[in-house]
Amino acid sequence: MKIAGHRVLRNARIDGRDDIVDITIAAGRIGAIDAAGSAHNDGDTVDVGGRYVSPGFVETHVHLDKSCIVDRCHAREGTLAEAIREVANAKAAFTPDDVHARAARTLERAILQGTTRMRTHVEVDPGIGLRGFDAVLALVDEYAWAIDLELCVFPQEGLTDNPGTEELIVAALRRGARVVGAAPYVDRDRHGQIDRIFAIARDFDVPIDMHLDFTLDVAKMDVEYVCAKTREHRYEGRVAIGHATTLSALPAARFDAIAAMLADAGVAVTVLPSTDLFLMGRGIDHDIPRGVAPVHRLVKAGVNASLATNNVLNPFTPYGDCSLVRMANLYANIAQLGARDELALCHRMVTERAAQILGTGDHRVEVGALADLVVLDCASAAQAVAEIAAPLYVFKQGRMTVSRAPAMLHRP
Numbered sequence: 001m002k003i004a005g006h007r008v009l010r011n012a013r014i015d016g017r018d019d020i021v022d023i024t025i026a027a028g029r030i031g032a033i034d035a036a037g038s039a040h041n042d043g044d045t046v047d048v049g050g051r052y053v054s055p056g057f058v059e060t061h062v063h064l065d066k067s068c069i070v071d072r073c074h075a076r077e078g079t080l081a082e083a084i085r086e087v088a089n090a091k092a093a094f095t096p097d098d099v100h101a102r103a104a105r106t107l108e109r110a111i112l113q114g115t116t117r118m119r120t121h122v123e124v125d126p127g128i129g130l131r132g133f134d135a136v137l138a139l140v141d142e143y144a145w146a147i148d149l150e151l152c153v154f155p156q157e158g159l160t161d162n163p164g165t166e167e168l169i170v171a172a173l174r175r176g177a178r179v180v181g182a183a184p185y186v187d188r189d190r191h192g193q194i195d196r197i198f199a200i201a202r203d204f205d206v207p208i209d210m211h212l213d214f215t216l217d218v219a220k221m222d223v224e225y226v227c228a229k230t231r232e233h234r235y236e237g238r239v240a241i242g243h244a245t246t247l248s249a250l251p252a253a254r255f256d257a258i259a260a261m262l263a264d265a266g267v268a269v270t271v272l273p274s275t276d277l278f279l280m281g282r283g284i285d286h287d288i289p290r291g292v293a294p295v296h297r298l299v300k301a302g303v304n305a306s307l308a309t310n311n312v313l314n315p316f317t318p319y320g321d322c323s324l325v326r327m328a329n330l331y332a333n334i335a336q337l338g339a340r341d342e343l344a345l346c347h348r349m350v351t352e353r354a355a356q357i358l359g360t361g362d363h364r365v366e367v368g369a370l371a372d373l374v375v376l377d378c379a380s381a382a383q384a385v386a387e388i389a390a391p392l393y394v395f396k397q398g399r400m401t402v403s404r405a406p407a408m409l410h411r412p
């Protein structure tokens, strides 16, 4: 007999078990994990044929509002300054319908790649006002069947140097932003922006997720200041920083000291490998640095870290397929990680560790956890990262949201 809402994924491989299992889903959660063949056949059954069932991918840092505008912009220098300038020009013509359509396209792409949870950064300033923010906010309910989407509002074009922006951040938080972000390097007074963002975060009791230290000039590094502010405000465990590319330019002793400081302050680090590779090291004509923070070394020091997409098809990153398993592969390649446990860590930085940054502790394939799952065309997490395994099925709270047939050869 089939029971509505019950589903069994047969013949699955999961983390932490060597045998093949059946996963029973009930009321949106994983109800049981049994040896293959022993689950009661009382629901819709999907035979995954010995494939790896991963927790759904978790995107901690993406910009839906400015995605898919590469055809409207020039990216000739490939510098951060050019990207900010070009997007600011394009932004003047953004309408709510335009932002909504592009953001929905990117969000759907992410869902098709197996992403079940996402934090998107959305910019406000006197030019765009709340047009972009409201358009993205509408997607939260429209796509709740497939993805948990939360908005982080931030001042891409400056805060202390851009009057009117702080009022818009406050308005966005009142309208439903769940996180406040920052980009201190666009204001003359970087610490001034950081101070204001902490004050706003405390007022609204929301976490902070700031772009930080997006340069290779270690003299312009603010990570120590952010760690000090985090401790001062008792915000341990509620602050994440993105990019932190200066960490790639530090000698080992200074790096280790900052790793200890980040661990102590409970500040998480998100690496955005595609953007960092594209924008860092411009102007250097040989031995070009990778400019990607070695976060696997931070994890060893007790810091939480995630890998994320950041930009999709715009002057900051003129590429993008929203695949987090591809981003994990890209990071592994840049960071020269090849051992099985190192590849598995890269997978956790787009699943379990990423979920921790978004405040969810139980993002694993285990009894009692939400059934947010992706079936990958491979047998393990390490293989998924090594081979950029395709997602064949995606489940959101047990309901199938995506299916894709494995590629097949048609021999003559």
Ligand SMILES: [Zn+2]
Binding pocket: 061, 062, 063, 121, 211, 242, 310, 311
């Ligand atoms: Zn970003």
